[in-house]
Amino acid sequence: MDNSKMCEICEEGVVASECFLCKRRVCASCLSQSICVICNETLCTNCRKQLSDRACNVCGSLVCEDCSVKINEEIICLNCNPKRRF
Amino acid sequence: MTFLHIGFDDTDSPLGGCTTYLCAKIVEKLSSLNVTFIDYPLLIRLNPNVPFRTRGNAALCLRIKIKEDLEEAVKQIVLEEIKRGANLSFRNTNPGIVFYEGEKIPPALKKLSIKTMQDIVTVKEALKTAETVGAEIHTLKSTRGIIGALAAIGSLLENDHTYEILTYRIPENYGKPRKLDFASIKNMNSATSPNTFCNIDDGRILITPHGPDPILYGIRGETAEIVYAAHNMVISLEPIERWIIFRSNQGTDMHLRLIKNISQVRPYASVILDGEVCGKPKTIPGGHIIVQIKDSTGKIDCAAYEPTGPFREVIKHLIPGDQVRVYGGVRPASSLHPLTINLEKIEILKLAPLFVKSNPKCTMCGKSMTSMGKNKGFKCKKCGLKSSIFEKSTLEVPRPLSEKLYLPPPRAHRHLTRPKERIGKSSKKPETMFIPWHYP
Numbered sequence: 001m002d003n004s005k006m007c008e009i010c011e012e013g014v015v016a017s018e019c020f021l022c023k024r025r026v027c028a029s030c031l032s033q034s035i036c037v038i039c040n041e042t043l044c045t046n047c048r049k050q051l052s053d054r055a056c057n058v059c060g061s062l063v064c065e066d067c068s069v070k071i072n073e074e075i076i077c078l079n080c081n082p083k084r085r086f
Numbered sequence: 087m088t089f090l091h092i093g094f095d096d097t098d099s100p101l102g103g104c105t106t107y108l109c110a111k112i113v114e115k116l117s118s119l120n121v122t123f124i125d126y127p128l129l130i131r132l133n134p135n136v137p138f139r140t141r142g143n144a145a146l147c148l149r150i151k152i153k154e155d156l157e158e159a160v161k162q163i164v165l166e167e168i169k170r171g172a173n174l175s176f177r178n179t180n181p182g183i184v185f186y187e188g189e190k191i192p193p194a195l196k197k198l199s200i201k202t203m204q205d206i207v208t209v210k211e212a213l214k215t216a217e218t219v220g221a222e223i224h225t226l227k228s229t230r231g232i233i234g235a236l237a238a239i240g241s242l243l244e245n246d247h248t249y250e251i252l253t254y255r256i257p258e259n260y261g262k263p264r265k266l267d268f269a270s271i272k273n274m275n276s277a278t279s280p281n282t283f284c285n286i287d288d289g290r291i292l293i294t295p296h297g298p299d300p301i302l303y304g305i306r307g308e309t310a311e312i313v314y315a316a317h318n319m320v321i322s323l324e325p326i327e328r329w330i331i332f333r334s335n336q337g338t339d340m341h342l343r344l345i346k347n348i349s350q351v352r353p354y355a356s357v358i359l360d361g362e363v364c365g366k367p368k369t370i371p372g373g374h375i376i377v378q379i380k381d382s383t384g385k386i387d388c389a390a391y392e393p394t395g396p397f398r399e400v401i402k403h404l405i406p407g408d409q410v411r412v413y414g415g416v417r418p419a420s421s422l423h424p425l426t427i428n429l430e431k432i433e434i435l436k437l438a439p440l441f442v443k444s445n446p447k448c449t450m451c452g453k454s455m456t457s458m459g460k461n462k463g464f465k466c467k468k469c470g471l472k473s474s475i476f477e478k479s480t481l482e483v484p485r486p487l488s489e490k491l492y493l494p495p496p497r498a499h500r501h502l503t504r505p506k507e508r509i510g511k512s513s514k515k516p517e518t519m520f521i522p523w524h525y526p
Contacts, residue, residue, distance in 0.1 A: 008352075010211065022353045022418070037208050042137055042354070042418075051353055051418035052137045057100040060178025062137045065420045074100075 009036060021051060046078060056080055087151050089124070091191070092164055093184040095145035095234025099176035102260065104299040106252055108171040109146045110330040113524050115163045122151040126310065126523055129250060129332035130238040131501045132202050133341055135354045135415035135428075138178065138230060141297070142501045145234030146332075147241065161185060165224060174226060182231025183224040184216065186239050192219045199240030203335070203502075204343040206354045207233050246338045246512040251313040253302045253322070253329040261298045266291070267321035274305075274319035280507035282307035282316045283337065287496040293320075302326060306336060308513060310520035330524040333516075339504040342413055342430075349383035351425065353418035356502075359427065360435070361386070363408040367401050375401045376426075379410060387426045388412050390494075397494035400432065403486050407438030415500075430503050433491040439482050446476040 007013040013027025019036035021043075026036045035043070044052045044064035052062035056077035063077045070076075076084065092112075097105045109127050116123075128147040136143065152160060164183060172181045186195070198215045201207050212233040216223050221239070223232050255264070271293060275285040282305055284292050293303040302322065307313040310331050317329065341356040351357060361379030368376050373392035378385055390401040404410070411433040419425045445455050448466035455464035455476060463474030493499075493506055 009208065024352055037210065038206050038354075041208060042206070050420050053418055053420070055137055055139075055178050060099070060176055064418075065422055 009038060058084070088154050088157055088187055089189045090150050090152060090157065090160065091186040091188075091239045092148040092150070092160075093145065093182075093186070093235035093237075093239040094147075094164070094168055094231070095182050095238065096140070096179060096231035097168055097172035097181045098140050098299070099173040099179045100140060100297075101173060101176060102298040102300075103171065103173045103179075104301055105144060105146055106330070106332065107254055107300045108168055109148065109332075110252070110254060110328050110524065111171065112148065112164055112167050113330060114328070114526055115167065116148070116150065116160060117524070119152075119156060119159065119163070121156065121160065123149065123519070124151050125149040126249070126331055126333040126519060128238055128241060128243065129334040129336070130199075130203075130234075130241045131334070131336055131341070132234055132237055133204060133206065133354065133356055133415075134500045134502060135356060135417070136206055137354075140178070141299075143234075144501075145238035147238035169226060172226060180228040180230040181226040182229065182233070182235040183226075184232055184235040184239060185222040185224075186219065191240060191242060194218050195221075195236060195240035196242065197240070199237040202233060202237035203241075203341045204356050205352070207237075209233060212236050241335065242515070243333060243335055244515050246340070247333050247335060247515070248306055248308060248337045248508070248513070249310050249313045249331055250304050250306045250334050250336060251317045251329060251331045252304045253317065253326045254300045255302045256325050256327045257300070259324055260300060264294045264302055265323035266294065266303060267323060270319060270321035274316050277319060278307065278312055278316045281309070281312045283505045283507040284496045284499065285316075290497060292496055300327075306334075308508075308511070310516075310523060314520065314522070328525055331520070336501045337504055337508050339413075339502065341500075341502045347381050347383040348379075348386050351386060351416055351427070353416050353425065355416050356414070357416060357427065358411060358413050359386075360409070360411050363404045363406050363410060363438075365406060367404055369402070373398070377401050377404055379412065387424055388414065388429050388432075389417075389426050390429045391498075394429070394494035394498040397429075397492060397498065400487060400492045401429070404434075405438055405440055405485075408434060409436035409438075410434055429494075430500055431491060431493045434487055434489050437485050437487060437489055440485055441480050442483050443478045443480055446479055 007027035008024040009030040015025045016028040020034040021039040024036050030037050045061040046067035050064040052064050054075045057074045058080040068077050130145045132143045173179045209229050305313050305316045342358050344358040361381045364380040365378040375390045375398045390398045413431045414427040414429045417426045450471050451469045453468040455466050464476040465472040
C-alpha cells in the first residue's frame with residue numbers, strides 16, 4: 001500500500017482523518033474525539049487542552065507549559081505548587 | 087540451553103533510585119547462579135523528548151544463556167529485585183519487565199526499538215508487539231514501563247555503540263555532595279580523551295550527576311577497556327559500593343531521524359530537517375534564541391536555549407537565506423509558542439551572502455561622505471565636496487560562520503547526542519567481552 005495512505009501510528013490502518021492537535025494522519029482506530037491515541041496519552045492532565053511537555057516532579061502528572069512552574073530547575077504542576085512547604 | 091533476554095524500565099523517580107543500579111544488583115545475583123552473559127548489559131537511551139521520562143529515559147537489557155532448569159530462578163531474582171528497588175510510591179513510576187526467549191531477536195522488536203528511540207510509542211502498540219513475538223511481560227503498576235523494556239531487548243546496537251562505566255555510592259552517602267579528586271579526573275581526561283568523552287567541559291566536571299540517585303560517577307568511552315582504565319585513574323574520596331560497564335547507544339545520534347519536510351514534523355519526535363532561514367533570529371526572555379526556517383511545505387521555529395551557551399552565538403549570526411540542516415527534538419505547541427524544534431546541533435549547508443550599505447567615499451580626499459538628507463546626495467565634511475550623484479555603496483562582508491556542523495558544549499548535550507570526539511566514528515558489536523566488566 002502507498003505509505004502516504006497508511007496510519008502514521010499503527011502503520012496498518014488506512015488514513016481516515018488528521019489529529020486535531022499533532023496533525024498526524026491516522027486511521028479510525030487510532031483516533032478518538034478528533035485526537036489521536038498519542039495525543040490522548042500525552043494531553044496535559046490539568047487543562048486537557050494542550051499537549052504536555054513535562055512531568056511534575058512532585059506528583060508525576062503530565063502537564064503543559066501553562067499548567068506548570070519551574071522552581072530551582074524542578075517542574076511543579078499548578079496543583080502541587082500551592083501545597084509545597086518552603 | 088536457553089537464550090533469555092531480560093528488559094526492564096521505569097523503576098526510578100525524581101526523588102531517587104536508578105534503573106541501572108537495580109541492573110547492577112541483578113547482575114551480581116545472576117553471576118552467583120553461574121549464568122553466562124552473552125553481551126554486556128545494555129543501557130538504551132530512548133526518545134529524550136517524551137514527557138513520561140524521569141531523567142535520561144534509559145531502559146536496560148540483560149542477555150544471558152542458561153540451563154532450562156534455572157529459568158524460573160532467574161526470573162524470580164529479577165522480579166524480586168525490581169519490586170524491592172523500584173520507587174513504586176511515585177505516581178509516574180510504572181516498572182515494566184519483559185522476558186524474551188530465543189537466540190535471535192524478531193524484526194518486530196527491532197522496529198519497535200527504533201521507533202521508541204526516535205518517536206513516541208503507545209502502550210497499545212507495545213502490548214501488541216509483545217503478543218506478536220511471544221514476550222512475557224510483567225508490570226508492577228500501569229503498563230507504561232513495558233515500552234522501554236521491549237525497546238531495550240529489541241536494540242542490538244550492531245552498527246554503533248559506546249560504553250559507560252557507572253560507579254555507585256554506599257546508601258549512607260545518597261543525597262550528600264559527591265567527593266572526588268578533581269585533579270585525578272583532569273588527569274584521566276588528558277590520558278584517555280578522545281577515547282573517553284564528555285568528562286569535563288570548560289573546567290566543569292560532567293562525569294558526576296547532581297541528583298539524589300545512587301550513581302557516584304560515569305565515564306563514557308569507545309571501548310570497555312578504556313572506560314575501565316579511566317575508572318582506575320579517578321580517585322574517589324568516598325567508598326564505591328559497586329561498578330558495572332554498560333554497552334550503550336549514548337553518543338550515537340540514534341534518536342535522530344531524517345525527515346523530508348516541515349509538514350512531517352510531529353510533536354515529541356527527534357528529527358533531522360533541511361530548511362532555509364527565513365527570519366532574523368530573535369532573543370526571547372531567558373536568553374533563548376529563536377530562528378525560523380522554511381521549506382516548500384511550511385515554516386517552523388527552532389530554539390537554542392540558554393544552557394547551550396556559545397552555541398546561541400552561531401544561531402544569532404544566521405541570516406535569511408542561509409541553508410541549514412537542523413537536528414533536534416520537537417516540542418509541542420502551546421499558547422506561548424508554536425511547534426518548535428529544540429536544537430541539539432545545526433549544520434550550515436550554504437551561507438547566504440551578507441551585504442551592508444555604506445556611504446560613498448569622497449572622490450577628492452577618500453574620506454567617508456555624510457548624507458545631506460533623503461535624495462539630497464552626500465557631502466564630504468573634510469574637503470567640503472557636495473554632490474547629488476553619489477549613492478550608497480553595497481559591500482559584501484565576511485560572515486562569522488562557516489559551512490560546517492556546530493554543536494553546543496558537552497554540558498548541554500543530550501545523552502544520545504554524538505559528541506565531536508565521535509564524529510565519523512562507529513563501533514561494531516564486540517565478539518568477546520572484556521573482563522572484569524562488573525564488581526562485585
